[in-house]
Amino acid sequence: MHECEICGKRAETVYEIDFEGVRTLACEKCAKGRQVMGVLGQKKQPEARGDKRAVQQAYEAVSEELADNYGELIRNARERMSLPLKVLAERISEKESTLARVEKQETLPSEKTRKKLEKELGIRLIVKVPASPRQPQHEQDKITLGDMIKPNKGGDE
Numbered sequence: 721m722h723e724c725e726i727c728g729k730r731a732e733t734v735y736e737i738d739f740e741g742v743r744t745l746a747c748e749k750c751a752k753g754r755q756v757m758g759v760l761g762q763k764k765q766p767e768a769r770g771d772k773r774a775v776q777q778a779y780e781a782v783s784e785e786l787a788d789n790y791g792e793l794i795r796n797a798r799e800r801m802s803l804p805l806k807v808l809a810e811r812i813s814e815k816e817s818t819l820a821r822v823e824k825q826e827t828l829p830s831e832k833t834r835k836k837l838e839k840e841l842g843i844r845l846i847v848k849v850p851a852s853p854r855q856p857q858h859e860q861d862k863i864t865l866g867d868m869i870k871p872n873k874g875g876d877e
């Protein structure tokens with residue numbers, strides 16, 4: 721279990737987000753609409769308590785994206801396996817130069833290449849992010865912590 725550093729809620733899965741420029745762990749709710757840099761604890765499935773609907777809803781609330789540090793993930797896994805780039809390239813029928821560029825994040829791997837890399841290295845290059853659309857102008861309507869916990873009063877006069 722991880723604790724949301726914004727609302728304090730304990731959650732099985734938390735997102736590493738950019739919160740006012742600070743790397744912060746947040747629950748799914750608090751991570752919504754923010755830039756997600758990583759996910760913690762996603763390998764464990766939510767405990768099945770006969771509530772399949774809740775699980776399904778949680779699943780639909782996120783979309784999958786290539787990890788921000790995909791190059792690092794590939795290189796780390798490859799180095800762990802002491803696998804030279806050339807050998808890895810041969811194993812997945814890719815050009816060594818292409819893989820080198822992917823590791824440096826100079827280029828994105830195609831979906832096919834990504835899947836081959838994941839399989840060969842035993843890693844996941846996809847992270848789950850909240851599915852809310854990214855708002856380019858979110859600088860203007862940033863919600864402060866104070867606003868979020870302020871009780872919602874009816875009249876404002």
Ligand SMILES: [Zn+2]
Pocket residue numbers: 724725726727728729746747748749750751
């Ligand atoms: Zn939270």
